[in-house]
Amino acid sequence: xxxxxxxxxxxxxxxxxxxxxxxxxxxxxxxxxxxxxxxxxxxxxxxxxxxxxxxxxxxxxxxxxxxxxxxxxxxxxxxxxxxxxxxxxxxx
Numbered sequence: 001x002x003x004x005x006x007x008x009x010x011x012x013x014x015x016x017x018x019x020x021x022x023x024x025x026x027x028x029x030x031x032x033x034x035x036x037x038x039x040x041x042x043x044x045x046x047x048x049x050x051x052x053x054x055x056x057x058x059x060x061x062x063x064x065x066x067x068x069x070x071x072x073x074x075x076x077x078x079x080x081x082x083x084x085x086x087x088x089x090x091x092x
Contacts, residue, residue, distance in 0.1 A: 020073050020074055020075040020076070021073065021074040022053045022054075022056075022057060022071055022072070022073055023057075023071065023072045023074075024057055024061060024065060024069060024070075024071060024072075025069075025070045025071065025072050025086070029072075030070045033086055041068065041070070041088055044070065044086050044087060044088040045085070045086070045087050045088070046087060046088050046089075046090045047071055047087035047088070047089055047090070048089075048090055048091070048092040049065065049067055049089050049091055049092060050092050053071075054071070054089060057071070065089055066089070067089055067090060067091050068088070069088075069089045070086055070087065070088055070089070071086065071087045071089060072084065072085075072086055073085045073086070
């Protein structure tokens with residue numbers, strides 16, 4: 001997880017203990033995930049480009065997160081230890 005200081009954001013939601021880890025996946029990793037689950041990009045759950053976590057990631061990476069990008073979300077779970085989910089960035 002990237003916890004770099006962000007100057008243009010009043011509150012970094014990714015540092016909050018209740019917000020799971022969010023990371024932008026490189027395209028080669030996206031293709032591996034889609035092949036593993038035998039799905040298309042459009043079949044992934046969605047996350048809006050206006051989501052607070054996406055705005056923080058844009059500041060961390062130094063560029064806009066494009067619609068169609070895939071975000072990996074890692075949640076801590078009492079039963080599964082870690083739960084990994086993927087979200088497709090959509091407009092909005």
